[in-house]
Amino acid sequence: MRTKVVAGNWKMNNDINSSVTLINEIKKGLNQKNINVKVIICPPFTSLETAYALIKETPIKLGAQNMYFEKSGAFTGEISPLMLKSVGCEYVILGHSERRTIFMESNQLINKKIKAAISNGLNPIFCIGETLEEREAGKTFNVVETQIREGLANLSEQELSNLIIAYEPVWAIGTGRNATPEQAEEVHKFIRDLIANLYSKEFAEKLIIQYGGSVKPENSKDLMSQPDIDGALVGGACLNAESFIKIIESAQ
Ligand code: PGA
Numbered sequence: 569m570r571t572k573v574v575a576g577n578w579k580m581n582n583d584i585n586s587s588v589t590l591i592n593e594i595k596k597g598l599n600q601k602n603i604n605v606k607v608i609i610c611p612p613f614t615s616l617e618t619a620y621a622l623i624k625e626t627p628i629k630l631g632a633q634n635m636y637f638e639k640s641g642a643f644t645g646e647i648s649p650l651m652l653k654s655v656g657c658e659y660v661i662l663g664h665s666e667r668r669t670i671f672m673e674s675n676q677l678i679n680k681k682i683k684a685a686i687s688n689g690l691n692p693i694f695c696i697g698e699t700l701e702e703r704e705a706g707k708t709f710n711v712v713e714t715q716i717r718e719g720l721a722n723l724s725e726q727e728l729s730n731l732i733i734a735y736e737p738v739w740a741i742g743t744g745r746n747a748t749p750e751q752a753e754e755v756h757k758f759i760r761d762l763i764a765n766l767y768s769k770e771f772a773e774k775l776i777i778q779y780g781g782s783v784k785p786e787n788s789k790d791l792m793s794q795p796d797i798d799g800a801l802v803g804g805a806c807l808n809a810e811s812f813i814k815i816i817e818s819a820q
Contacts, residue, residue, distance in 0.1 A: 570774065570776060570798045571604065571605065571606055572605045572606070572792060572798055572799040572819035572820075573605070573606040573607075573608065573732060573776050573778060573798060573799035574605055574606070574607055574608070574778075574799050574800050574802065574812075574815060574816045574819050575607075575608035575609070575610060575631060575659070575661075575693060575732075575734075575778065575799070575800070575801050575802065576607075576608070576609045576610060576802050576806030576807075576812055577610050577633060577661060577664070577780075577801055577802065577803050577806065578609070578610055578611045578612060578615075578633070578806065578807065579612075579633070579666070579803060580612060581612070581807055582611060582612065582615060582807070583614070583615075584614065584615055584618055587611050587612075587615035587618060587619060588618060588622065590807070590809060591609070591611075591619055591622045591623065592622065593809030593810075594609070594628070594809045594812060594813065595622065595623065595626055595628070596809075597809055597810070597813040598626070598628070598813060598816070599626075601813075601817065603816060603817065603820060604820065605799070605816050605819045605820060606627075606629065606799075607627065607628045607629065607816055608628070608629045608630070608631045608658075608659050608693075609623070609628060609629075609630060609631065609806075610630075610631040610632060610633050610659070610661055610693075612633065613632065613633075613647055616630065616632060616652070616655045616656065616657060617655040617656070619656075620655055620656030620657075624656065629658050629659060630655075630656050630657050630658060630659070631657055631658065631659030631660055631661060631693065632647070632652045632657050632659070632660045632661070633660075633661045633664070634647070634660070634661065634662070634664070634667060635647050635648060635649055635651075635652055635660050635662075635681060635684070635685065635690075636648060636681070636684075637649075637677075637680040637681045637683070637684035638684070639684075639688075649684050649685055649687075649688035649689075649690050650688055652690060653688060653689060653690060657690060658690065658691055659690065659691045659692075659693055659732075660685050660690045660691070660692055660693065661692075661693045661695060661734075661801075662678055662681045662682055662685065662692045662693065662694055662695070663675075663678040663681075663682075663694055663695045663696065663715070663719060664695045664736075665695060665697055665736060665738045665741060666741075669738070675714065675715055675718035675719050676718065678694070678718075678719045679718060679719050679720070679721050679722075679723075682694060682719060682720065682723065682731075683722075683723065686723070686727050686728070686730075691730040691731070691732065692731055692732070693732045693733075693734055693778070693801065694719060694720070694731060694732065694733050694734065695733075695734045695736050695780070695801070696711075696712050696715040696716060696719065696733065696734070696735060696736070696759075697711075697712070697715075697735055697736040697737045697738050697740075697741075697780075697781070698711040698712060698737055698738060698739075699711075699738045699739060700738065700739035703737065703739065708737075708755060709755075709758055712735070712755060712758065712759060712762075713758075713762055716733075716759065716762060716763070716766070717766070720766075725767040725768060725771045728767070728771070729771075731775065731776075732775075732776045732777075732778060733759060733763075733775065733776070733777045733778070734777075734778040734779070734780045734801040735752065735755050735756055735759060735777060735778070735779055735780070736779070736780035736781050736801060737751075737752075737755075737781050738781075739781075740780075740781025740782050741780065741781045741782070741803065742782070742803060742804060743781075743782060744782050745782055746781055746782035746783065746784075746787050746791070747779070747781060747791075749787075749790045749791050749793070749794050749797075750794075752779045752791055752794065752797060753794035753795065753796055753797060756777050756779065756794065756796035756797050757795075757796045759777055759796075760772045760773075760775065760777060760796050763775055775798075776798045776799060777796060777797065777798050778797075778798060778799040778800055778801045779791050779792070779797050779799075779800055779801070780800060780801030780802065780803070782803075782804070783800040783801075783802045783803075783805060783815060784804075784805045784811060784815070785805070785811050785814035785815055785818065788800060788814070788815040788818040788819070789818035792818060792819050799819060800815060800819070802815055
């Protein structure tokens with residue numbers, strides 16, 4: 569039985585004051601409940617250190633939204649895995665579709681980032697997913713397979729033991745139009761079978777595969793009740809403590 573994992577991707581939202589307010593609301597809301605779900609919050613870089621101070625005594629875990637693959641050096645504007653570790657991050661989102669489309673990140677670059685994260689003790693939340701054009705052209709499985717093969721190239725099952733995959737169809741992100749539970753499950757099953765072929769059945773059975781793309785309290789339960797959907801990567805709806813908590817509760 570896989571424990572569900574719900575992660576909040578804050579994207580480029582919340583300054584330090586509103587970060588503190590949101591985290592305190594989430595803490596308060598979760599405090600009264602006995603929930604068997606792993607919760608991760610991924611605030612912007614500028615709020616990470618403060619976020620860690622607020623959550624370190626709680627079961628909530630900290631993640632970043634991106635990083636560069638080098639340890640240090642002349643890479644203006646970038647953040648290294650060691651820097652993320654030093655402020656309390658355990659997770660890092662890599663390959664998000666906004667990184668791929670707006671910042672031109674390739675599968676090869678994402679592969680380097682995943683390797684760097686793992687070798688520095690950070691657990692990657694590796695995002696994959698097709699665009700609407702690709703879905704309509706019947707290419708969903710091809711796209712997802714290429715992203716996995718290239719993104720995870722030259723990484724062993726052992727190295728990937730703490731990997732989380734987030735299937736996020738690009739057409740569902742921030743659009744209010746989520747994949748139906750059946751559409752999502754079809755791809756999640758495909759991903760798990762592919763991982764079983766590339767690695768082993770045991771590893772595939774343990775792998776957490778989150779769904780992301782317009783997850784909200786109204787659809788989260790149906791999505792996460794699917795056999796191969798092990799949680800959610802939540803964007804817009806995680807910026808409100810009440811809706812984020814409802815999504816977490818629905819993962820039970
Ligand atoms: P959304 O974003 O929930 O706002 O669609 C999800 C994501 O981009 O991770």
